[in-house]
Amino acid sequence: MQAHIPHASRLIYGCMGLGGGWNNSPASEADTNQARQIIDKALELNINVFDHADIYTFGKAETVFGRALKAAPHLRESMIIQSKCAIRFEDELGPKRYDFSASHIQSSVEGILSRLNIEQLDILLLHRPDPLMELDEVSEVLTRLQQQGKVKHLGVSNMHGHQINYLQSALQTPIVANQLEMSLAFRDWIEDGITTNSEANRSMGYAPGTLEYCMLNKVQLQAWGSLAQGRYTGATTENQIDEQTASLVSKLAAEYETTPEAIVLAWLMKHPANIQPVLGTTNLARIEACQQAEGVNLTREHWYKLFETARGQEMP
Numbered sequence: 001m002q003a004h005i006p007h008a009s010r011l012i013y014g015c016m017g018l019g020g021g022w023n024n025s026p027a028s029e030a031d032t033n034q035a036r037q038i039i040d041k042a043l044e045l046n047i048n049v050f051d052h053a054d055i056y057t058f059g060k061a062e063t064v065f066g067r068a069l070k071a072a073p074h075l076r077e078s079m080i081i082q083s084k085c086a087i088r089f090e091d092e093l094g095p096k097r098y099d100f101s102a103s104h105i106q107s108s109v110e111g112i113l114s115r116l117n118i119e120q121l122d123i124l125l126l127h128r129p130d131p132l133m134e135l136d137e138v139s140e141v142l143t144r145l146q147q148q149g150k151v152k153h154l155g156v157s158n159m160h161g162h163q164i165n166y167l168q169s170a171l172q173t174p175i176v177a178n179q180l181e182m183s184l185a186f187r188d189w190i191e192d193g194i195t196t197n198s199e200a201n202r203s204m205g206y207a208p209g210t211l212e213y214c215m216l217n218k219v220q221l222q223a224w225g226s227l228a229q230g231r232y233t234g235a236t237t238e239n240q241i242d243e244q245t246a247s248l249v250s251k252l253a254a255e256y257e258t259t260p261e262a263i264v265l266a267w268l269m270k271h272p273a274n275i276q277p278v279l280g281t282t283n284l285a286r287i288e289a290c291q292q293a294e295g296v297n298l299t300r301e302h303w304y305k306l307f308e309t310a311r312g313q314e315m316p
């Protein structure tokens, strides 16, 4: 499926909701049990890629995942585990910031491996572009981490094509993935392509060509926020356009004999970029509902109807 990681599943389980929440309470046994239940459910559904970040629930998401793995180490071989580093929250040293310094990246990866109880990350993603990035320094530390066997593949997140191209120029191995916010609700990645040469494009602020850069260079696109936090599948809708979209999603789910979640994800997956949706739900039934997307192939007409309804106006 993926150019560089052929055994990766199309769907990715996003672990940001694990660990008992963004608070200072320590991760509990119940949180570890929840992680184990979710891991089992994902693997049972042939979802084998797990997405982490060092910051998720302040490290607790990785901690509970690592505890679950420690109790069942045989599960590791069925998994592709990725994590992200470089976002730092406000602390005694400074405000919220991004940190591509060698010392931060190295110590962050060591913390990730220790919390996850694993020897090697399958993919390390740089979470958000650091404007103060020194190319040689980043390339050196990433190469060292690969030579030390701590990281297998390199990826990025929230970067546009030019940034990826620049970073790639200094690396010895290909950037295998770029994780961006992409969904039926968050459509800049696709609006960019259809509004070229129009007023709407000028106010978009989205770097043109990111999608094409990734497709041409075999940088696997991963979509965070792919369920749009449930906006079209039962969570509270924010406005009339969302309500109309949710109602269309539900009608199509009945027509395709599938779940609303599957329709929302199938819309992303119909795109030829072969996008991997990242699922952030911690609800076991919803994970199952999402997995049905793999069996849905929307017609061109339904794809455009969903697009038109979610954008609230017809195509330009």
Ligand SMILES: NC(=O)c1ccc[n+]([C@@H]2O[C@H](COP(=O)([O-])OP(=O)(O)OC[C@H]3O[C@@H](n4cnc5c(N)ncnc54)[C@H](OP(=O)(O)O)[C@@H]3O)[C@@H](O)[C@H]2O)c1
Pocket (backbone or CB within 6 Å): 013, 014, 015, 016, 017, 051, 052, 127, 157, 158, 179, 180, 223, 224, 225, 226, 227, 228, 229, 230, 231, 233, 234, 235, 236, 278, 279, 280, 281, 282, 283, 286
């Ligand atoms: N690279 C980045 O910068 C970045 C940023 C954010 C997230 N991520 C990754 O992407 C993953 C997914 O992102 P996400 O969690 O923001 O987006 P998401 O998958 O679109 O939404 C998941 C959230 O929406 C809720 N939800 C989904 N369907 C619902 C429904 N029908 N009713 C009520 N609530 C519903 C879930 O609650 P329940 O758990 O109750 O289902 C969960 O809190 C994360 O886990 C993380 O791995 C990456």
